[in-house]
Amino acid sequence: MSSVLYKNVVKNFGALNVLRSLDLAVPDHKFLALLGPSGCGKTTALRILAGLDMPTSGKVFIGERDVTRLQPRDRDIAMVFQSYALYPQMTVAENIGYPLWIRGTPDAERKTKIGEVAAILEIGHLLDRRPRQLSGGQRQRVALARAIVRDPAAFLMDEPLSNLDARLRLTMRGEIKRLCQRLSATTIYVTHDQVEALTMADLVAVMHGGELQQMAPPIDIYDRPANRFVATFVGNPPMNILPVALSEQGVMAGGKIVVLERTRLTACRLAEIVEIGLRPEDCSVAPSDAPGALPGEIYVVEPMGNETLVNVRLDGGNVSVRAGRDFRGVVGESIGVAFDPANACFFNSAGLTAVHRVNNNGRVT
Amino acid sequence: MSTRLARILTTIFVLAVVLLPIYWLVSTSLKSNREITQEGTLYPHVPTLDNYVRLFTEKQFGSYLTNSLVVTFFSVAIALAVGAMGAYAIARFRLPFAAERKVGLFLLTLRIIPPVVILIPVYLLMLSLGLLDSWLGLIATYTAFNVTFCVWMMESFFREIPVDLEEAAMVDGDSRFGAFRRITLPLAAPGLAATAIFAVLVTFNEFLFALALTATPRAMTMPRGTATLIGRIDTDWASMSAAGVIGALPIVFFALLVQRHLVRGLTMGAVK
Numbered sequence: 230m231s232s233v234l235y236k237n238v239v240k241n242f243g244a245l246n247v248l249r250s251l252d253l254a255v256p257d258h259k260f261l262a263l264l265g266p267s268g269c270g271k272t273t274a275l276r277i278l279a280g281l282d283m284p285t286s287g288k289v290f291i292g293e294r295d296v297t298r299l300q301p302r303d304r305d306i307a308m309v310f311q312s313y314a315l316y317p318q319m320t321v322a323e324n325i326g327y328p329l330w331i332r333g334t335p336d337a338e339r340k341t342k343i344g345e346v347a348a349i350l351e352i353g354h355l356l357d358r359r360p361r362q363l364s365g366g367q368r369q370r371v372a373l374a375r376a377i378v379r380d381p382a383a384f385l386m387d388e389p390l391s392n393l394d395a396r397l398r399l400t401m402r403g404e405i406k407r408l409c410q411r412l413s414a415t416t417i418y419v420t421h422d423q424v425e426a427l428t429m430a431d432l433v434a435v436m437h438g439g440e441l442q443q444m445a446p447p448i449d450i451y452d453r454p455a456n457r458f459v460a461t462f463v464g465n466p467p468m469n470i471l472p473v474a475l476s477e478q479g480v481m482a483g484g485k486i487v488v489l490e491r492t493r494l495t496a497c498r499l500a501e502i503v504e505i506g507l508r509p510e511d512c513s514v515a516p517s518d519a520p521g522a523l524p525g526e527i528y529v530v531e532p533m534g535n536e537t538l539v540n541v542r543l544d545g546g547n548v549s550v551r552a553g554r555d556f557r558g559v560v561g562e563s564i565g566v567a568f569d570p571a572n573a574c575f576f577n578s579a580g581l582t583a584v585h586r587v588n589n590n591g592r593v594t
Numbered sequence: 595m596s597t598r599l600a601r602i603l604t605t606i607f608v609l610a611v612v613l614l615p616i617y618w619l620v621s622t623s624l625k626s627n628r629e630i631t632q633e634g635t636l637y638p639h640v641p642t643l644d645n646y647v648r649l650f651t652e653k654q655f656g657s658y659l660t661n662s663l664v665v666t667f668f669s670v671a672i673a674l675a676v677g678a679m680g681a682y683a684i685a686r687f688r689l690p691f692a693a694e695r696k697v698g699l700f701l702l703t704l705r706i707i708p709p710v711v712i713l714i715p716v717y718l719l720m721l722s723l724g725l726l727d728s729w730l731g732l733i734a735t736y737t738a739f740n741v742t743f744c745v746w747m748m749e750s751f752f753r754e755i756p757v758d759l760e761e762a763a764m765v766d767g768d769s770r771f772g773a774f775r776r777i778t779l780p781l782a783a784p785g786l787a788a789t790a791i792f793a794v795l796v797t798f799n800e801f802l803f804a805l806a807l808t809a810t811p812r813a814m815t816m817p818r819g820t821a822t823l824i825g826r827i828d829t830d831w832a833s834m835s836a837a838g839v840i841g842a843l844p845i846v847f848f849a850l851l852v853q854r855h856l857v858r859g860l861t862m863g864a865v866k
Contacts, residue, residue: 279761280764281761281764281765300764301761301764302764302765302767302768302769304765307765307766308762308765310758311758314756314758314759314761314762316762316763317759317781327763328766331763331766385765
């Protein structure tokens with residue numbers, strides 16, 4: 230296993246600028262999720278690492294080796310494709326054994342290896358079948374088996390779960406996570422699904438518009454987003470954003486003064502913040518005249534079974550609130566939205582997070 | 595009931611149109627010249643294989659057949675090998691200003707030019723190269739024709755094959771050419787077969803260039819050889835029919851051989 234490093238990687242397709250100077254370091258043995266909306270450049274970044282696309286400029290390292298100009302086969306990587314890319318003319322065993330066969334591994338050793346990975350992925354009974362005789366989940370397992378049959382420097386996965394149905398995706402998500410932990414392999418996992426990224430990865434790199442927005446452990450991506458984009462892209466429903474104006478004791482939001490603690494208020498003043506960000510689970514419904522609650526009216530009520538999502542129209546925008554499963558409210562009813570200002574974060578006019586939420590140990594940033 | 599009757603009648607009519615000429619060819623090849631020209635029988639009253647024997651003893655059809663088979667085999671084989679790589683390149687690689695598409699179109703326009711237009715230049719070229727009346731001259735000429743056709747026809751077959759498969763093979767440890775040879779080409783086999791049969795048909799039946807470029811049994815092909823049976827005064831219909839049967843046999847045999855692939859090749863991409 231090896232670390233992976235992108236250094237000032239730029240990729241243009243004609244006039245289209247897909248990657249603008251990507252700098253990214255994946256430590257050895259870590260599982261990194263490249264997360265972003267479609268067209269953000271995450272798949273291009275992965276293909277550049279695989280050697281399937283050449284960067285316009287910049288360098289890519291696997292371990293100590295500069296692999297920027299190397300052929301894919303000389304990079305010592307394994308990749309799982311979104312389409313699985315199983316060779317239709319070969320059996321499952323031949324598919325799994327292909328990376329070994331092409332490198333001239335002796336027959337006996339190859340057979341043993343195929344047997345081992347087939348056992349790990351529980352596809353031993355399918356070895357004589359052809360890909361077209363397999364279900365989606367089985368194909369996925371064969372693709373994974375073909376990737377892990379060697380001991381490559383890094384695993385690359387390009388949205389490997391996106392072709393599975395929702396239930397199977399859930400199962401495979403857990404399995405891939407277990408597999409990667411077991412192999413302790415450096416893994417780059419491209420996905421547009423934030424749940425996959427947050428649940429599976431050691432590190433999440435959020436990309437947007439060909440630029441890296443933030444790279445951090447999942448909990449930090451969620452709790453301490455670097456900017457407005459990360460804050461609203463990660464989380465479902467996304468973080469609520471409301472415009473604010475600075476005032477004497479705090480900020481003016483949703484038609485009311487939100488009182489801030491002294492150091493945070495000073496930080497907000499210095500940063501000239503313009504917006505407040507609140508996670509839906511940090512908000513709660515309250516009577517509209519409750520002290521500190523922002524007054525509004527119910528816009529939509531969505532019972533989810535385990536909870537109820539309440540969308541409340543405030544002065545300055547709508548906010549989502551996670552309410553209890555027994556919440557009963559009528560659209561148009563007056564209601565208040567209460568929250569602890571310590572859980573809020575604040576954005577400046579450039580969209581960067583100027584003041585983070587007060588985290589668990591009470592440190593203010 | 596009447597629709598069923600109509601269907602049967604239609605089937606009989608179509609079969610008659612298709613099969614009657616073949617029946618007539620085969621039955622004529624088994625008659626004597628006397629029976630053909632003077633008696634006009636519907637089937638051979640005194641079946642004889644004399645016509646076939648005569649082709650190989652008195653005439654030089656052994657050579658003609660060998661020439662045809664050799665020339666067709668090599669020109670189609672070379673054209674398929676070169677054409678497959680050309681088609682793959684056009685299907686996969688992107689050049690500035692989409693130049694690869696223009697190359698594809700250019701190759702197609704070469705096919706549109708009537709062959710007779712380039713007959714004299716090709717003749718003079720072969721004359722200066724000393725390749726008149728030789729296998730090599732014919733093979734070179736037919737290969738040039740077939741390559742353009744193979745590239746054009748096979749490009750669409752390669753486009754159908756997901757590029758992911760080659761990329762997976764390259765990541766797995768293959769070179770690009772290895773991925774092409776081991777992964778893509780076997781998957782393109784139906785397309786290859788369909789292309790091959792068309793190329794074989796065109797080459798085996800070609801007459802114009804064979805007429806211009808060959809003069810002796812050393813290099814004359816079947817169509818060219820058959821034409822020698824048309825005399826100034828009379829035509830040996832019995833021998834010509836036998837030659838027709840023998841000329842058709844290799845094609846029929848080849849078609850049976852690749853039939854399975856052919857059907858798949860022609861419908862490839864029609865359904866997912």
